[in-house]
Amino acid sequence: MNSPLVQVAVALAQAVALLMSVAFITYVLIIVVPFARYRERPPGDARAFGWHLFVPALNEEQVIGETVDNLRATFPEAHVWVIDDASDDRTGPIAASRARFDPQVHVVSRRFPDARTGKGHALNAAYRALDAWLPADADRQATIIGVIDADGRPAPNCLGVCAGDTLFGDPGVGSVQIQVRMINRDDPTPFPQRGRLVNALGQTLVRLQDLEFRVPISAIQTARRFTKSVGLGGNGQFSRLSALDFLAAENGEPWRGALLEDYELSLHLMMTGHRNEYTPDTYVDQEGLPDIFRLIRQRTRWGQGTMQCGVYLRQLWTSPYVATLGALEATYYLMQPWLQLVGTIIYPIPAAVFIANYAAGPTAMSEWMVSGGWMILLFYLTAGVGPFVLWGPVYRSHCERHIGIVRSIGLGFGYSLFVLIFYVTSWRALCRIIRHREDWFKTRRNAEFISDMELWDQMEPEALTIPAMMGETTSEWQN
Amino acid sequence: MHSSPRGRQPNVSRTRSSVPGRHAASTPSGPHGRRRAPQQAARHGTVRRPARYGRRVLAAALLFGIALSLVIFQYQFRHLEAFATAHVYRIVTPVLAASKAPIVWFGLGTTNAYGLEITPDCSSALLIVPLCVLGILLMIPRKLPVGRVAKALVVSATVLVAGNLLRIGVIALAIRVGGIGTGYQIGHLVLGSVVSIVCIAISLALLTVIVAARDGVQLRSVLLRGHRRAQ
Numbered sequence: 001m002n003s004p005l006v007q008v009a010v011a012l013a014q015a016v017a018l019l020m021s022v023a024f025i026t027y028v029l030i031i032v033v034p035f036a037r038y039r040e041r042p043p044g045d046a047r048a049f050g051w052h053l054f055v056p057a058l059n060e061e062q063v064i065g066e067t068v069d070n071l072r073a074t075f076p077e078a079h080v081w082v083i084d085d086a087s088d089d090r091t092g093p094i095a096a097s098r099a100r101f102d103p104q105v106h107v108v109s110r111r112f113p114d115a116r117t118g119k120g121h122a123l124n125a126a127y128r129a130l131d132a133w134l135p136a137d138a139d140r141q142a143t144i145i146g147v148i149d150a151d152g153r154p155a156p157n158c159l160g161v162c163a164g165d166t167l168f169g170d171p172g173v174g175s176v177q178i179q180v181r182m183i184n185r186d187d188p189t190p191f192p193q194r195g196r197l198v199n200a201l202g203q204t205l206v207r208l209q210d211l212e213f214r215v216p217i218s219a220i221q222t223a224r225r226f227t228k229s230v231g232l233g234g235n236g237q238f239s240r241l242s243a244l245d246f247l248a249a250e251n252g253e254p255w256r257g258a259l260l261e262d263y264e265l266s267l268h269l270m271m272t273g274h275r276n277e278y279t280p281d282t283y284v285d286q287e288g289l290p291d292i293f294r295l296i297r298q299r300t301r302w303g304q305g306t307m308q309c310g311v312y313l314r315q316l317w318t319s320p321y322v323a324t325l326g327a328l329e330a331t332y333y334l335m336q337p338w339l340q341l342v343g344t345i346i347y348p349i350p351a352a353v354f355i356a357n358y359a360a361g362p363t364a365m366s367e368w369m370v371s372g373g374w375m376i377l378l379f380y381l382t383a384g385v386g387p388f389v390l391w392g393p394v395y396r397s398h399c400e401r402h403i404g405i406v407r408s409i410g411l412g413f414g415y416s417l418f419v420l421i422f423y424v425t426s427w428r429a430l431c432r433i434i435r436h437r438e439d440w441f442k443t444r445r446n447a448e449f450i451s452d453m454e455l456w457d458q459m460e461p462e463a464l465t466i467p468a469m470m471g472e473t474t475s476e477w478q479n
Numbered sequence: 480m481h482s483s484p485r486g487r488q489p490n491v492s493r494t495r496s497s498v499p500g501r502h503a504a505s506t507p508s509g510p511h512g513r514r515r516a517p518q519q520a521a522r523h524g525t526v527r528r529p530a531r532y533g534r535r536v537l538a539a540a541l542l543f544g545i546a547l548s549l550v551i552f553q554y555q556f557r558h559l560e561a562f563a564t565a566h567v568y569r570i571v572t573p574v575l576a577a578s579k580a581p582i583v584w585f586g587l588g589t590t591n592a593y594g595l596e597i598t599p600d601c602s603s604a605l606l607i608v609p610l611c612v613l614g615i616l617l618m619i620p621r622k623l624p625v626g627r628v629a630k631a632l633v634v635s636a637t638v639l640v641a642g643n644l645l646r647i648g649v650i651a652l653a654i655r656v657g658g659i660g661t662g663y664q665i666g667h668l669v670l671g672s673v674v675s676i677v678c679i680a681i682s683l684a685l686l687t688v689i690v691a692a693r694d695g696v697q698l699r700s701v702l703l704r705g706h707r708r709a710q
Contacts, residue, residue, distance in 0.1 A: 007598075007599055008550065008553060008599050008605070010600075011598075011599035011600045011602075011605050012550065012605045012608060014600060014605075015605040015606045015608065015609060016609045018606070018675070018679065019606065019610070019679060019683075022676055022679040022680050022683065023683050025676070025680065026680040026683055026684060029680075030684075317619075317620035317621075317622050318620070318621065318622065323691075324622060324623065324690065324691045325687075325691040327620070327622070328687065328690070328691060371660065372660075372663075372665065372668055373664075373668070375664060375665065375668045375669050376668035376669070376672065379669055379672050379673075380672075383672075383676060
C-alpha cells in the first residue's frame with residue numbers, strides 16, 4: 001500500500017469514484033426541482049382523436065379477459081387490439097370471445113415460426129393489422145396508439161390527459177408516456193401461503209417499485225421534457241400513428257429488435273424530429289414484482305436493452321433533430337449500465353483501502369477513527385445514501401400522503417438498498433451480451449408465480465435451480 | 480372516431496400516400512413535411528460542419544497527453560498547487576510553500592505554525608484526469624465544436640483547481656479555530672469534503688452548460704431568462 005504507484009492508482013480510482021458520485025448527486029438535485037415545481041395541466045378533448053390500445057399477450061389467460069373488459073368499460077371510444085403471440089394457454093380464445101360480441105375488440109393472432117420473436121415484432125404485427133383496418137381517408141395525425149400491458153389498468157382520465165394542448169393537442173408531439181404505478185402496492189400478503197416475514201419483504205419490494213416509478217423515474221422524465229429526451233416505457237406508452245408511419249417508412253416497421261424496444265422507439269422518434277412527452281397527470285397501474293428473482297430478471301433485461309441501444313449513440317449525435325442537451329442526457333442514460341459496471345469495481349476501493357490500512361496498523365486506524373475518522377465515514381455515507389433516501393419523503397408528499405414521515409424515510413433507506421440490484425443486473429446483462437444471449441423469457445404474473453411456489457414446495461431441493469425459480473422455464477419474450 | 484366496418488380492406492397504397500410526411504423520410508424535411516431552412520437549422524446548432532478530424536484528433540491527443548502528464552508528474556503538480564495556495568493566502572496570512580515537498584506552511588511567525596501536505600488524494604491533479612477522458616469522448620461528436628469543448632474543459636478544470644485551493648484554505652481556517660486535533664479533523668474530513676463536492680458539482684454543471692449552449696450569446700440569454708423568471 002505504500003508504493004507510490006499504488007498510492008497514485010488508488011487516488012485516481014477514488015477521484016473517478018468521487019466525480020461519478022458527485023455527477024449523480026448533481027443530476028438528482030437538478031431533476032428534483034422541475035418535478036417539485038410541476039403543476040397539473042388541463043386535459044384536452046379525447047373525442048378529437050381515434051384511440052387504439054394494443055395489448056401484447058403471451059400466455060395471459062389469467063388476466064387478459066379482465067383487462068379487455070376493463071379497457072372497454074373505461075374507454076368506450078377506444079379500440080382494443082389483443083396481440084396473441086402464439087400463446088399455449090387460452091389467451092387467444094378468451095380474446096376471441098370478446099371480439100365476437102364487440103366490434104371494437106380485435107385479435108391479432110401470431111403463429112409460429114413468426115411468433116414469439118419479441119414484443120417489438122408483436123407490436124409491429126398489430127400496427128400492420130391496424131393499417132389494413134383503417135379507412136384510406138383516416139386522419140392518421142389524429143389516430144393514437146397506446147401500448148398497455150396485459151395486466152395494465154389505465155386511469156379513467158388517461159385519454160383526456162393525453163389529448164391535452166401540451167400533449168397530443170400539440171401537432172409536434174409524436175408520443176406520450178404516462179406515469180406507471182404498482183396496483184398491488186397496498187397488498188399486505190403478496191404470498192398468501194407464506195409467513196409474515198416473506199410477505200413483509202414482498203410488500204416492501206412492491207412499494208419500492210411504486211416509489212421508483214412514481215418519484216425518481218417520474219422526476220427524470222419530467223426533467224427530460226426540458227432536454228427533449230423523454231423515454232417511452234413498455235406500459236402506458238402512446239404514439240401518434242403518423243409518427244409511427246414515419247418510422248415505418250424509414251425502416252419498414254416502427255418497432256425494432258432491442259430488448260428495450262420501448263426506449264428504442266423513443267430514440268427513433270427523437271432522431272426523426274418528433275417530440276416525446278411525459279405526463280404525471282395520469283397513470284397506468286401494473287403488477288409490481290414481490291420477489292427478488294423475477295425483479296433481477298426484469299432489470300437484467302432493462303440493462304441489456306439499454307446496452308443494446310448504445311448502437312444508436314452515433315445516430316443520436318448526428319441527428320439534426322436532437323439538441324446537444326438531449327443527446328447528452330440520452331448518452332448519460334445509455335451509459336448507466338456501463339457506469340454501474342465501473343462502479344462495482346471502483347466504489348469498493350475506499351473500503352478496501354480502509355480494511356488494508358486497518359490490517360496493517362489496527363491501533364493507528366482505531367485512533368484515527370476515534371479522533372474523527374468516523375466523521376468522514378458518516379459524511380460519505382450521507383452523500384452516498386442521501387440522494388436515494390430523499391425520494392422517500394418526496395414520495396410521501398407527492399404520492400402517498402397516508403404514509404408516515406418515519407416510514408417514508410425508511411422507504412428512502414430501503415430504496416438506497418434496492419438500487420444495489422443494478423450492480424448485479426448490469427453484470428448479468430454484460431454476461432448475456434458476451435454470450436450473445438438475446439432471447440428472453442416472459443416475466444410470469446404474480447398469480448402464476450404463486451402457483452409455481454406451491455409446486456416448488458413439493459419439489460426435491462436439488463430440482464430447485466435458479467432458472468427455475470426465476471421462471472426461465474417457460475416461453476420467450478419480455479414484459 | 481373511425482367508423483369503418485370491420486374487415487374492410489382499404490387501399491393500402493392510397494393510405495400510405497396520404498400520410499403526411501411519410502415519403503419525406505429520405506428528404507431533409509422534418510416529420511411534418513416542413514423543410515428546415517438552413518438558417519433555422521443553424522440556430523439549432525444542427526448544420527453539419529465539414530469533418531475536421533485532424534483538429535479533433537489533435538485535441539484528443541492533447542487531452543490524452545495532459546491526462547498522462549498529470550498522472551506521471553502529479554508530484555510536481557502538487558508542488559505547484561502548494562505554491563499557488565501560498566500565493567493566494569499570502570494576502571491574508573503569512574503562508575509559505577516548502578521548496579522540496581508539496582507542503583504549505585500556515586501561521587508562520589507564531590507558535591502555532593503548521594504545515595499541510597498535499598497528498599495525491601488531496602490534489603486536484605487526479606480529478607482533472609477523468610475530466611480529460613470525458614473531454615476526449617466529447618471530441619468524438621462532430622456536433623460539438625472543438626473550441627466549445629475546450630472552453631468547457633478549461634472552465635471546469637479551473638473550478639476544480641480553485642475549489643481545491645479553497646478547500647485547503649478551509650482546512651487551515653478550521654485548524655486555526657479548532658486546533659490541530661479537532662479543527663483539522665473537522666476541516667479535512669467534513670468541511671473540506673463539502674467544499675470538494677460543491678466545487679465538483681459546479682464544475683460539472685458548468686461543463687454541461689457550456690457544452691450544451693449553442694454559443695455564448697444564447698448561453699447569456701438562457702441565464703438572463705432564468706434570472707428574469709426568478710425575479
